[in-house]
Amino acid sequence: MLDEQKLGVLRKGFLEFLVLRIISGASVYAADILKTLAMTEFATQEGTLYPLLSRLRREGLLDYEWQESASGPPRKYYRLTAAGAARLAEFSAYWARINQTIQSLGG
Template structure:
């Protein structure tokens, strides 16, 4: 139970970072984000993604455009804002720090 909790916390933080990174590459649709995450073996259900996207959008990190779709209703395509790019850069720095911290901590571990 303790382990699960920590795992969830770790993934939650990373998830936002990953999503922002994926969106920063190009304009993208929600289910394509899922596909990308799946490729990265960070598996989430779509239901988790929508609240996250909405929150990031409301924080001004993302914006979206409606685009017509051939199969069904119009789709929301998300793209990153300038503010989002700034945040992403800060996150990059943080991630590198974290990576260093983790690697250093793990270096001489025996178990």
């Protein structure tokens, strides 16, 4: 049986990549990110996502904009900055390489 803890560490490393990927499509609201992730094995909670978003924003990879919402107070919509898009491209290239390595080494 797979060790859940080890897999957790793996997933955690990927989370940043996935969040950047989700945001790269269109500007999204934090709850949308959670909803998208919830359907995958990367299901994440607010307690993890919000600090992550705040750190990515601080690193200049993403930015947000307030938009009025029909229900409740205005919401933050996130989108990638140029630096964020560059980081995502790097990540994607790296992932492709890793994937290839795994495939080529497999028995």
